[in-house]
Amino acid sequence: MSEELARCVGVSRTYGQGTAAVVAVHSLDCAVRPASRVALTGRSGSGKSTLVHLLAGLDQPTTGEVSWPGLGGAPTGRPGVVGVVFQGPSLLAPLDVAENVALPLLLAGVRPADADARAGDALRRAGVADLAGKLPEELSGGQAQRVAVARVLASAPRLILADEPTGQLDAAHRDEVVTLLIEAAEELRAGLIIATHDARVADRLPQRWIMDDGRLQEVRQAC
Numbered sequence: 001m002s003e004e005l006a007r008c009v010g011v012s013r014t015y016g017q018g019t020a021a022v023v024a025v026h027s028l029d030c031a032v033r034p035a036s037r038v039a040l041t042g043r044s045g046s047g048k049s050t051l052v053h054l055l056a057g058l059d060q061p062t063t064g065e066v067s068w069p070g071l072g073g074a075p076t077g078r079p080g081v082v083g084v085v086f087q088g089p090s091l092l093a094p095l096d097v098a099e100n101v102a103l104p105l106l107l108a109g110v111r112p113a114d115a116d117a118r119a120g121d122a123l124r125r126a127g128v129a130d131l132a133g134k135l136p137e138e139l140s141g142g143q144a145q146r147v148a149v150a151r152v153l154a155s156a157p158r159l160i161l162a163d164e165p166t167g168q169l170d171a172a173h174r175d176e177v178v179t180l181l182i183e184a185a186e187e188l189r190a191g192l193i194i195a196t197h198d199a200r201v202a203d204r205l206p207q208r209w210i211m212d213d214g215r216l217q218e219v220r221q222a223c
């Protein structure tokens, strides 16, 4: 069995306190490996985004432990280790597309010329090189999401997490974005988790984690 990129042991995450407390994730165990290709499904409010944030190191569990044994520790503050594609527009408005894709690399200390080259390459692979000079406000939803995927590709992460990456896209763009994510995971030998409501997206992935009221209800391995 291959190394575990991320692992949750007895993880719970409670928001709020007292009578207002909401247990978003409840006593959850899971592991993500380089070969993981997981559709994380479940109804709205079942805890999918919370789990994605915990696995990304963007949030901490209330109890239990999230660890990243195969990533050399928590990804927090280490750009390029974990790549996250969010549901909504996540591009910085004042920066053009190329600058948006290069920014995480610059923050990680990559030299500007190298960051520009890697950003250009990622935009080409995502099929949006012609948009390099455009501002986010000039992009369609599908174009913006492909740029967001390019930004993840550019940093060559070992773990790719996508939270409803196709929620605002039509069928053609939805399929393109999912294909891009799967191809990127294969190329980078990265683990991939896509949180989605969309059965057509989930069916593209061989593994299924089903969240139900904060619990990981069923882990189905389709192939």
Ligand SMILES: Nc1ncnc2c1ncn2[C@@H]1O[C@H](COP(=O)(O)OP(=O)(O)OP(=O)(O)O)[C@@H](O)[C@H]1O
Pocket (backbone or CB within 6 Å): 015, 016, 022, 023, 024, 042, 043, 044, 045, 046, 047, 048, 049, 050, 051, 211
């Ligand atoms: N910052 C927060 N403060 C309080 N409650 C929160 C917060 N974030 C999430 N919750 C609650 O935690 C539960 C799980 O939310 P989460 O966003 O993880 O679910 P989800 O499955 O991703 O939902 P959706 O599919 O609608 O995005 C919900 O009841 C939600 O209202």
